[in-house]
Amino acid sequence: MTCDGVIARLAAFLALELDPATERDVRLHLAGCRTCRASAVALDPLQAVALALAGTPGPSDDTFISEVMAGVHQRRVERRLPASRRWWLAAAAAVLVVVGGGTLAVRLRVPATPTSVAERPGAEAAAVEPAFVQVEGEGVRLYQVHPTTPEGRSLRVAFVVDPRLEL
């Protein structure tokens, strides 16, 4: 489209009255023609902002794609976990929160006496090496911890983690 053609259509362009194909041509011309862009801005100062923003490329990087695909994979693993197992995992996570919160509360109320790992038999066994297991055909990492409550009760808590999401 020529400059004359664009100038003749500017009023209709600003009134949103052009058909999509003609509007595309006008926009394409405006993107590359400083003179016609100035004419559009003279009619509507807001076009200075709108047209400038329209000419800005969107951000694009491979990290973003990786993050999206990691999220997709995580959702897929979660979906494939049987519902009963998902419930069990949620319950286990809740137990851990309660136990952790309780332990923290006790520690806040009672001045802590420094103890080393060696003074707390069983502390070494609390963390277990993660195992790589298959869940519905997907390889996941299974972490198991055996925390002990302040009352001395032993718990077993497991977490299933997508290895690709691990730091």
Next chain:
Amino acid sequence: MGVLRMLARTDVSSEQDDRSLAAAAVAGDETAFADLVRRHQGGVRRCAGRILGDDEEARDVAQLAFIRAWENLAKYDTGWAFSTWLYRIATNLAIDVLRSRDSRNRTHVAHLHAVGDFIGPSAPRELAEGEVKRIFGELTAELTPAQRSAFVLREVEGLATSEVATILSCSEATVRNHVFQARAVLRRSLVARYPEYAPAGRARR
């Protein structure tokens, strides 16, 4: 750039490629879905960024939009352009974010001189783009989420009114109303803050 993206979106083979990739992704091909992310991340992130005025939030919204798209691929109606469907998801998420925050606290302060630079013959383009972006964030703070989304999709992204209506789930008349109301608010803001760039009687709607 926005205009070129719009032209690309109307390219029939490009839309067919999108549909083929979407079909492959539904069948479980994650590489095909990654290709869709690669093709559309720029447009979705830019659009979300314009609506939200915050690049970090826009990145999160765009990421969630793609994951939602993947989760709902089986429901994707191939009668729509894939980009329209994707923009609809992203715009709705961005509107949710706008409604859940006080957008006035996130506006940026800038000088409109950069807009003059943009029009001027020797403006350094990179600086102008950054300044215009901040100015836009400042001016749009008073818009409602619907006005802001309609203005960005129609005026900045250059989508057709019918497509914006599909994305926002409203009529074309409503889209026009939102855009004209947004223009009125923006123009008032422009006159109040930078009168030298909005002489009286210049712009009408």
